[in-house]
Amino acid sequence: MIRFDGVSKVYKSGNRPALHDATLEVKPGEFVFLVGASGSGKSSFLRLILREERSSTGIIHVLGQDLGRLSNRKVPAYRRNLGVVFQDFRLLPTKTVFDNVAFALRVLGQSEAYIYDAVPEVLGLVGLGNKENRLPHELSGGEQQRVAIARAVVNKPAILLA
Numbered sequence: 001m002i003r004f005d006g007v008s009k010v011y012k013s014g015n016r017p018a019l020h021d022a023t024l025e026v027k028p029g030e031f032v033f034l035v036g037a038s039g040s041g042k043s044s045f046l047r048l049i050l051r052e053e054r055s056s057t058g059i060i061h062v063l064g065q066d067l068g069r070l071s072n073r074k075v076p077a078y079r080r081n082l083g084v085v086f087q088d089f090r091l092l093p094t095k096t097v098f099d100n101v102a103f104a105l106r107v108l109g110q111s112e113a114y115i116y117d118a119v120p121e122v123l124g125l126v127g128l129g130n131k132e133n134r135l136p137h138e139l140s141g142g143e144q145q146r147v148a149i150a151r152a153v154v155n156k157p158a159i160l161l162a
Contacts, residue, residue, distance in 0.1 A: 007058030
């Protein structure tokens with residue numbers, strides 16, 4: 001599902017690699033936690049999986065695709081298989097909880113009928129079924145995080161990154 005073979009990432013501004021010769025395989029159904037000090041390469045690792053950046057060396061396979069050979073044109077379709085909960089949540093401040101979660105489905109072209117079934121279901125799973133009309137600033141930090149989780153899983157991604 002995710003495989004890094006000898007992956008390194010060196011930034012032009014850095015005096016040391018963000019990742020050096022990383023080799024890892026994550027199989028379907030496995031949970032992996034990246035832990036480490038600030039600057040140890042965790043965010044770089046995620047940016048490589050998201051194909052926001054390219055590795056300096058090595059090969060990255062995600063869902064059977066070699067990300068080094070994936071054209072920029074195909075990146076959006078690839079990312080549809082990934083659910084991401086960002087550290088800063090990236091909620092749309094002028095949109096309700098419902099619309100924040102529905103946003104991903106609308107971008108994917110899902111029907112409104114599907115959206116009106118899927119969004120309440122996932123909001124119920126994260127314990128926010130009664131807050132769908134609230135704006136992000138009306139929620140606690142933990143509730144905002146749960147909105148971000150709901151948005152990440154509503155399209156049933158093959159991989160969840162958080």
